Amino acid sequence: MNIWLEWPILNKILKQKKRVYFFGRSEDWVPKTLSKINKEKIEIIILDNNPAYKNTLFLGCKVINPEILKKFNFDEEYVVITAEPDTIIPELEKYNLEQEKNFCCTPQISEWGKLQEIKKNSKDLIFSSSDYFDLSKARSSKLGGGIFVANVANQEYEKKIDGQYRQIIKLDNYYYVIEYIKKEIHIFDNKFKIVQKYNLDQSKDQNEKPNYCGITYIPKNKSFYVANTATDEISIYDQKNFKLIDKIIFSNKSKKFADGQCHINDITTLGSSLLVSYFSRSGLWRKGIFDGGVSEIETDSKNVNDLISNLSQPHSPEVIDGQIYVLDSFNKFLYLGTKKISKFSGFIRGLAHDGNYFYIGQSEDMYLSKDMGSEINNTMCNAGIFQLDVNKNISRFLSIPDVMNIHDILIKE
Numbered sequence: 001m002n003i004w005l006e007w008p009i010l011n012k013i014l015k016q017k018k019r020v021y022f023f024g025r026s027e028d029w030v031p032k033t034l035s036k037i038n039k040e041k042i043e044i045i046i047l048d049n050n051p052a053y054k055n056t057l058f059l060g061c062k063v064i065n066p067e068i069l070k071k072f073n074f075d076e077e078y079v080v081i082t083a084e085p086d087t088i089i090p091e092l093e094k095y096n097l098e099q100e101k102n103f104c105c106t107p108q109i110s111e112w113g114k115l116q117e118i119k120k121n122s123k124d125l126i127f128s129s130s131d132y133f134d135l136s137k138a139r140s141s142k143l144g145g146g147i148f149v150a151n152v153a154n155q156e157y158e159k160k161i162d163g164q165y166r167q168i169i170k171l172d173n174y175y176y177v178i179e180y181i182k183k184e185i186h187i188f189d190n191k192f193k194i195v196q197k198y199n200l201d202q203s204k205d206q207n208e209k210p211n212y213c214g215i216t217y218i219p220k221n222k223s224f225y226v227a228n229t230a231t232d233e234i235s236i237y238d239q240k241n242f243k244l245i246d247k248i249i250f251s252n253k254s255k256k257f258a259d260g261q262c263h264i265n266d267i268t269t270l271g272s273s274l275l276v277s278y279f280s281r282s283g284l285w286r287k288g289i290f291d292g293g294v295s296e297i298e299t300d301s302k303n304v305n306d307l308i309s310n311l312s313q314p315h316s317p318e319v320i321d322g323q324i325y326v327l328d329s330f331n332k333f334l335y336l337g338t339k340k341i342s343k344f345s346g347f348i349r350g351l352a353h354d355g356n357y358f359y360i361g362q363s364e365d366m367y368l369s370k371d372m373g374s375e376i377n378n379t380m381c382n383a384g385i386f387q388l389d390v391n392k393n394i395s396r397f398l399s400i401p402d403v404m405n406i407h408d409i410l411i412k413e
Contacts (some may be wrong), residue, residue: 003103005107006108020080024048026192030082033110046082080105081106121357123151123354123387126150127407128147129145130170132164146161147160147161153387160192161194164182170413174187182211185215212228212230213227218272223236227267228260232251233250235247251283266317266408270324274299275324276297277294293311314327315327316350334360341390357388358389359385363385365381383400
C-alpha cells in the first residue's frame with residue numbers, strides 16, 4: 001500500500017467519489033491541494049480536531065469534527081491528509097480506513113514525506129574497520145580498527161571489539177570476520193563476544209606472505225572461501241575446523257612476481273559460484289593501471305568468467321534479490337550489473353541492503369591528487385555511512401570522524 005500518490009492517480013480516484021475529506025486545516029497545504037484536485041461534481045469538507053475550527057468555513061469549505069468518519073461511506077468518500085500524517089493515520093485506521101484504498105497524503109507534501117520516511121528508518125548496522133591503532137602510521141585513526149555498531153537515523157556509532165578487521169559474514173547465529181594483521185578468522189556472537197579464533201596462514205611455503213581480505217561461505221560445499229590479495233588466490237577451508245583443504249588460482253602472475261598483481265579483495269556467493277572484485281585484471285595495478293572488475297569463479301571447475309569490467313579499485317560485490325551489485329570505489333559509483341545507478345563523492349567500500357535502503361560505507365580518501373580532473377571536483381574526505389534510497393534518489397549520511405577506513409557493513413539482525 002502506498003500513502004504517497006501522484007496527482008493523476010489521486011484525481012482518477014476522486015472522479016469516482018461524491019465527497020472528499022481534507023484532514024487538517026492547513027493554511028498552506030489545503031489551498032495548494034485545492035488548486036490541483038479535480039473539483040467537478042465532488043463535495044469538499046475539511047476535518048480538524050481543533051474545537052476552534054468546528055462548524056466554520058475555510059476557503060468556502062465546511063470544517064467539522066473527524067467523528068463524521070464513523071459513518072464513512074467506503075464507496076462514495078475518500079480522505080486526503082493535509083497535515084502532518086503521523087498522528088492522523090492512526091486515527092483513520094481506527095475507523096478501518098486503509099491506506100491508498102480509502103485515504104492518502106496530499107501529493108503536495110510528497111517531498112516532505114520522502115524525507116520523513118528515510119529519517120524514521122532506524123536500522124542497526126555492523127561495520128568493520130581495519131585501521132591501525134598507532135597514530136604514527138598512515139592508515140590509523142583515533143578509535144583504531146574494530147567491529148562497530150552504527151545507526152544512521154539516530155546518528156550514533158559505538159565500538160564493540162578491537163581489531164583490524166576486513167570483510168564480515170554471518171552464518172547461523174555467529175559472525176565471521178577477517179583479522180588481517182593477525183591472519184586469523186575471528187568468530188563472535190550476537191553479544192559481540194569472540195567465541196573462537198582460527199589461524200588462516202596454513203601454507204607450507206615459507207616465502208608466502210598472505211594478505212587476507214574477503215570471506216564467504218557456500219553451504220553446498222560446506223566450505224569457507226577466503227581471498228588472499230598477496231597471492232591472487234582463493235583459499236578454501238573446511239567448515240568444521242578451518243583446515244586449509246584447497247586453493248583456487250585467480251591469476252598465475254603473482255607466482256612470477258612473488259606478490260599479488262590483481263589485488264583480489266572482497267568475495268560473495270552466487271549459487272555455488274564465487275564473485276570476486278579486484279583492482280586489475282591485467283595485473284598492472286602497481287603501475288597505475290586500474291582495469292578492475294568483478295569475475296565469477298566456478299567452484300567445481302575453478303574456471304574464471306569476467307562479468308563486470310572497467311572499474312577502478314572496486315570492492316563489496318553483493319547479490320541482492322538475485323542481481324549483482326558492486327562499488328566502483330575510486331570512481332565512487334554504485335553499480336547494478338554493468339549499469340551505474342548512484343554517484344558519491346568519496347571512496348566507497350562496504351555495502352548492505354535491508355529491503356528498502358542501501359547502506360554504503362565511505363572511507364577517508366587517500367587519493368586526492370588522482371581525483372583532480374575527474375567528474376567530482378569536491379571530494380568528501382571524512383568516513384561514514386550513507387543510507388540510500390535509489391528509487392527516490394535521496395540519502396542520509398552518518399559521519400564517523402574517529403575512524404579512517406570502513407571495510408564492510410552488515411544489517412544487525
